[in-house]
Amino acid sequence: MDLTQVSPTVWQLAFPLGHVHLVRLPDGYALIDTAVPGSAPTILNALARLGGRSPDLRQIVLTHSHIDHMGSAADLVEATGARVLAGALDVPFISGTEPEPEPAYTAPERVLHEQIMASFSEAEQRPRHHVPVDVELHDGDTIDDWGEPVRVLHVPGHTPGSIALHLASSGVLFPGDIIATTEGRAILGPFNVDRDQAIASFRRLASLEVEALCVPHGEPVLRGASEVLRAAAPENDWR
Template identity: 70%
Template sequence: MEIVRITPAVWQLRFPVGHVHLIRLPDGCALVDTGVPGSAPAVLDALDRLGHRPEEVRQIVLTHSHLDHMGAAADLVAATGARVLAGALDAPFVRGTAPEPVAAHTAAEHTLHEQVMAGLADADVPPLKHVPVDIELNDGDTLDGWGEPVRVLHVPGHTPGSIALHLTSSGVLFPGDNIATADGRAILGPFNVDRRRAIASFRRLAALDVETVCVPHGLPLTENASAVLRTATPEDDWV
């Protein structure tokens, strides 16, 4: 795991599958996503290296319910006491009270998914632990305690309750798996339950005025982010 500073308040904890983002708050810090199961020790080590104690983690925001995003949430809650926030429609999947919807893979996505799952098996990733959701988030909600306005956007398609976070003053966007990057381009994230809705959500995020896009897969967009998003062609990805 590599720690990469993206902005004065945001660090990317770069994992082989599913990056975690740490945000420095006025009175502690927050995490956006948690990595695959077994990632908690590395995340806690990163907190220590950045000068934070576990109990300083105030919030763990899950952009959606997939195991590379919520995988270490239960262990991190146990270590930090943080509250878990997730999209309202994904909350049952995070809690484990409803089955995870099955994605509709294209042929290209099917091959990639097999590769990813084989890699996780080879790495002996432990079983997923579900976790209670303290706050269910809906479109238009705002987050408290971040030192600037944070707007929640419901961006369905990847999962039914996928969310994005838009820090409107600093122009930082956490898009969840709706957006990935490859070779400096913004692309549609793969493995969507509803490809049409995922593309519509991508287009909604691309219309925002943003300076930085912190993607969970790929490198962050830190220059001309809005222009990169608006020239993307998600309709052509993974076909």
């Protein structure tokens, strides 16, 4: 279990596919994304390493609806009673009332997707379990009880309702899958339903003042994230 401290209150828990982040709150913890189905025991073990118990998990924020982000949400809600928060436009896909839209793959993305699906098959990936969403989030909303202001940004393109979280006081950004990292660079995340919209969302996030970048795929950027983001060229990624 690879648990990396990003800031005094934020830790990244790395998974082979879809890292998650634990955030210490004044009265417990929040979790950003939940990895693939079957990841709940590992997440709860990480919480225990930080000194928390299952009931201390107060909130689960889902950056979007994909299985490597909401896959263990239902199990964690059952184990902890945490509330689920998600972008309003992705709520039907998370709750299972509407089918999830398919990405528009570029040729390199299709190759990567096939590799990932093959690894899922070999690992006998567990099925997705949908989960009700307690709080629908919109652009400009704030999330309470985190000990500092948390701004919600609607960053569509990867999915219709993708969101990012910006903790301006501590300079931490959770971009969801709009941004990934590789070899110290920030790149556009693959598998987008609308590539142009995703690039625009990337550029919006790159305009923020950010010290630490907490990506679900790749290594976190612990210092100087704004410079890394502004040096990126998302238009050239996955072409």
